[in-house]
Amino acid sequence: MSARTLISPGRYVQGRGALSRLGEYLAQLGSAPLVVADDVVWGFAGHDVEASLRAADLPVRREGFGGMPTAGEVDRLVSVIRAWEADVVLAVGGGSTIDAVKAAGFLAGTRWATCPTVASTDAPCSALSVIYTEDGGFSEYRFFPRNPDLVLVDSQVVANAPAEFLVAGVGDALATWLEARATAQSGSATMAGGAPTVAGTALAQLSWDVLWDNAVAAVDAVRDHQVTPAVERVIEANTLLSGLGFESGGLxxxxxxxxxxxxxxxxxxxxxxxxxxxxxxxxxxxxxxxxxxxxxxxxxxxxxxxxxxxxxxxxxxxxxxxxxxxxxxxxxxxxxxxxxxxxxxxxxxxxxxxxxxxxxxxxxxxxxxxxxxxxxxxxx
The missing domain is CATH 1.20.1090.10 (Dehydroquinate synthase-like - alpha domain)
Structure with a gap:
């Protein structure tokens, strides 16, 4: 039987205004970061990212994102990372940007961090990427030997996004417990490369419980762009609990x-x-x-x-x-x-x-x- 395995990001940070501390945490990982963000995300988050990096005496270098985590886009980002000689690459945006950056960071041999601007998937915490074909079909899972070194979520940025993103994240996260309990019953290996731990399965169930208690109130609050305790709990359930639960609990x-x-x-x-x-x-x-x-x-x-x-x-x-x-x-x-x-x-x-x-x-x-x-x- 496979050894029981639990994996997780190096550091998880969440809260209103957390983006102001991005540079502080990123400076612990490297001195030559490369930020990857599409034009839309950079339009509303770029100012705060730049200010935080400058406050930490880090250079501000940003590369755009092509919109889909395809093999071609990953290879393009690898070339950019190497050209800039970046020692840490940061994804700012949604799950597609994050998956592309994790895959590119691995191939480029650098460290990687994620700064999700929506709580729509559990991609920010995981040590894998979902790669798609050019026409949007599923291509493959790519697995990496480690998780992101840093996951930083600004709750106000998430609340400012359309509520539909948070709703989609709930859909993704609710599956975590259903799949983890099936994996536990079958004894199959998880995405972490081992048998599920009690902790991984418990985190998956906790994600389910938090969402049933808080999702409706959180979605209502986000429709008014407000951060409430329910919103904080759902962001954590969608991002951290589901991320740990699906990876170490099983799909x-x-x-x-x-x-x-x-x-x-x-x-x-x-x-x-x-x-x-x-x-x-x-x-x-x-x-x-x-x-x-x-x-x-x-x-x-x-x-x-x-x-x-x-x-x-x-x-x-x-x-x-x-x-x-x-x-x-x-x-x-x-x-x-x-x-x-x-x-x-x-x-x-x-x-x-x-x-x-x-x-x-x-x-x-x-x-x-x-x-x-x-x-x-x-x-x-």
């Missing part, structure tokens, strides 16, 4: 279904956490979870604005070929769905996906929740 069906969804153009334009939420519901169906558990999950995540039907991800039950493409990709060799405590075949995922539509619609109707709105993919 299973929910993220595999997400990866399958990226294989079809109809879902493009949806956030990572939106697709993961449909994956979580699909996993519950695959497990034969009690109807009460499924009902509560559908009602809770629908109220938050997360998709719980195929319709909301651009898919249809009368398009079996597309659904089979999703199911085949979700069950490909090496996919995390094989960490479930029972065998899952492509036809099982197909059946679960089809059943989700009618099941979720019935639950939503009984709870007097809104009818699903069809998702329109980019370019459609």
């Amino acid at each position: 299973a069906a929910a993220h595999a279904v997400h990866n399958g969804l990226t294989a079809v153009a109809a879902t493009h334009g949806l956030a990572h956490g939106q697709k993961v939420n449909l994956g979580s519901l699909t996993q519950l169906v695959l497990e034969g979870a009690p109807r009460s558990d499924i009902r509560e999950f559908v009602e809770f995540t629908t109220q938050l604005g997360l998709p719980t039907t195929l319709t909301e991800t651009g898919l249809r039950t009368d398009d079996p070929d597309t659904l089979r493409t999703v199911a085949d990709a979700a069950t490909a060799p090496g996919e995390t769905i094989h960490a479930m405590p029972f065998e899952v075949r492509s036809e099982d995922v197909f059946a679960a996906l089809v059943s989700v539509e009618r099941l979720a619609r019935r639950i939503r109707a009984d709870a007097k929740l809104p009818e699903p709105v069809p998702h329109q993919a980019h370019g459609s």
Whole structure:
């Protein structure tokens, strides 16, 4: 049996105004940083980043981001890091920027740090990157020998972003416990390269509990760009607890279904956490979870604005070929769905996906929740 393993970032910092201390913490990692941020992020965060770095007597050198963590974009960033002779590279932005920077930092042989401006994924803390194809499909996971040296989250910056980002992060983080408990049952290896620890599994469950208690209040507060205790807890659950929980607790069906969804153009334009939420519901169906558990999950995540039907991800039950493409990709060799405590075949995922539509619609109707709105993919 594999040794039990727990991995984590070197330092995690979170709070309102934390960006003002970025230079202080970054100076402990290197003297020649390179900041990677797209133009939109730099427009609202660049001034504070520059001020903090200058206060710590660090040079301000910023490189743009191409928008997608593809192999080509990672290689481009490696060349920039080497050209600047940077000794630490910092990602400022969302999960795509962060994944590209972690992969580039590893290949360039430098240290890396993350400064998420949204709490929409658990990418900031992990020692892996999700790499996509040029057209937005899942390509591969890349694993690294260490986590980021620093994760710094300014809660006010997160609260200033559209609330939909926080909602997507909740969708991603809710899957953490569902997948960790499945991994614990099966005894499969985690993304950390070993058997799950009690601590990793417990952190995954804590993420779930915090979100059920605080997510609705936090989303309401962020719609008014306010930082409340509920917002702080949800940021931590989405970023730290989910980050540690998924990596050291394990991934299973929910993220595999997400990866399958990226294989079809109809879902493009949806956030990572939106697709993961449909994956979580699909996993519950695959497990034969009690109807009460499924009902509560559908009602809770629908109220938050997360998709719980195929319709909301651009898919249809009368398009079996597309659904089979999703199911085949979700069950490909090496996919995390094989960490479930029972065998899952492509036809099982197909059946679960089809059943989700009618099941979720019935639950939503009984709870007097809104009818699903069809998702329109980019370019459609």
